[in-house]
Amino acid sequence: MPIKVPDLLPAREVLSEENIFVMDETVASHQDIRPLRIAIVNLMPTKITTETQLLRLIGNTALQVDPVLLHTKTYMSKNTSHEHLDQFYKTFEDVKDEKFDGMIITGAPVETMDFEDVEYWDELQQIMAWSKENVVSTLHICWGAQAGLYHHYGIRKYTMEEKIFGVFPHHVSKQKIKLLRGFDETFYVPQSRHTEVRKDDIIQVEDLEILSESPEAGIYIVASKDGKQIFVTGHSEYDPLTLKWEYDRDVEKGMDIELPKNYFPNNDPSQYPMVTWRAHANLLFSNWLNYYVYQVTPYEWSSHKKSSGAV
Numbered sequence: 057m058p059i060k061v062p063d064l065l066p067a068r069e070v071l072s073e074e075n076i077f078v079m080d081e082t083v084a085s086h087q088d089i090r091p092l093r094i095a096i097v098n099l100m101p102t103k104i105t106t107e108t109q110l111l112r113l114i115g116n117t118a119l120q121v122d123p124v125l126l127h128t129k130t131y132m133s134k135n136t137s138h139e140h141l142d143q144f145y146k147t148f149e150d151v152k153d154e155k156f157d158g159m160i161i162t163g164a165p166v167e168t169m170d171f172e173d174v175e176y177w178d179e180l181q182q183i184m185a186w187s188k189e190n191v192v193s194t195l196h197i198c199w200g201a202q203a204g205l206y207h208h209y210g211i212r213k214y215t216m217e218e219k220i221f222g223v224f225p226h227h228v229s230k231q232k233i234k235l236l237r238g239f240d241e242t243f244y245v246p247q248s249r250h251t252e253v254r255k256d257d258i259i260q261v262e263d264l265e266i267l268s269e270s271p272e273a274g275i276y277i278v279a280s281k282d283g284k285q286i287f288v289t290g291h292s293e294y295d296p297l298t299l300k301w302e303y304d305r306d307v308e309k310g311m312d313i314e315l316p317k318n319y320f321p322n323n324d325p326s327q328y329p330m331v332t333w334r335a336h337a338n339l340l341f342s343n344w345l346n347y348y349v350y351q352v353t354p355y356e357w358s359s360h361k362k363s364s365g366a367v
């Protein structure tokens with residue numbers, strides 16, 4: 057949350073220079089509070105695991121959040137029960153006349169397919185086009201990020217020779233960005249994918265900024281300059297045991313899979329994994345919710361957008 061300081065206090069300028077969010081009294085006195093409506097487009101087969109992971113992170117802020125879970129209408133998940141979907145999920149069709157403060161589009165295990173071969177691709181494209189007018193900021197995760205970069209900017213994904221699998225050191229590539237406020241210079245993120253987006257393609261697009269990268273895992277966070285679209289290639293939301301679960305699954309299938317890097321103490325899969333990414337996962341989601349959603353969303357959708365007051 058921002059600190060509210062008198063407009064003329066000297067600390068205001070110093071903290072603002074440090075990228076600390078300082079709100080002046082004038083803006084603070086006009087700020088209203090209401091629950092944030094966040095749509096979660098859950099494309100994962102393991103929907104219950106993913107919704108729990110995401111809710112854990114968006115629940116860890118001072119803001120009240122009203123999540124709306126969405127699944128696709130044009131593709132019915134085989135691994136999540138119909139009862140669960142009927143009870144807790146809606147489809148885009150149900151909500152397309154509504155406005156949302158934020159939206160999260162998850163990953164999906166379809167990264168080795170062409171986008172156009174994914175059964176719900178047309179529906180997802182409709183959702184992404186609609187989000188530009190009806191959502192304040194959308195956070196795209198893993199395949200969701202590749203899909204968003206492709207749909208909005210024509211950026212393609214490339215298959216890698218080896219799966220990027222493990223927990224990798226990442227760094228902040230651009231200073232004084234609200235999304236990365238409070239981040240350490242080096243921080244850790246789980247990555248688990250067979251494909252990548254490339255820096256050479258992203259830097260061609262004037263509207264995009266690369267916010268974070270990893271020497272080993274490549275591009276991590278890209279954002280549109282207006283903050284309406286955030287693309288995150290890693291899985292900061294993963295639980296301590298998610299990579300172990302993926303590893304065990306693939307070993308059981310007889311696949312030739314390497315141990316996840318920087319994960320098991322002494323690379324010993326019988327030991328409990330080292331969790332080195334949780335703090336930054338929480339910070340990423342709370343920064344997004346605060347600076348890209350709450351501070352910029354209108355109190356009433358019919359009114360003009362209020363200024364963030366962020367400095």
Ligand SMILES: CC(=O)SCCNC(=O)CCNC(=O)[C@H](O)C(C)(C)COP(=O)(O)OP(=O)(O)OC[C@H]1O[C@@H](n2cnc3c(N)ncnc32)[C@H](O)[C@@H]1OP(=O)(O)O
Pocket residue numbers: 099100101102131132133134135136162163164165166167173174175176197198199200248249250305
């Ligand atoms: C790159 C990223 O975004 S990483 C995020 C993805 N990671 C994960 O999903 C990890 C968890 N998932 C898994 O481990 C596996 O998908 C499992 C174990 C749940 C199921 O695997 P399999 O038994 O091989 O299932 P199968 O090959 O039939 O389909 C797997 C999923 O791929 C997706 N999929 C496959 N083909 C298509 C298609 N043509 N169109 C759309 N989705 C498809 C679906 O999501 C499907 O699961 P769902 O029907 O429950 O939604």
Ligand SMILES: N[C@@H](CCO)C(=O)O
Pocket residue numbers: 164165166167248249250302
């Ligand atoms: N994280 C995924 C990658 C596949 O898209 C998995 O290992 O299931």
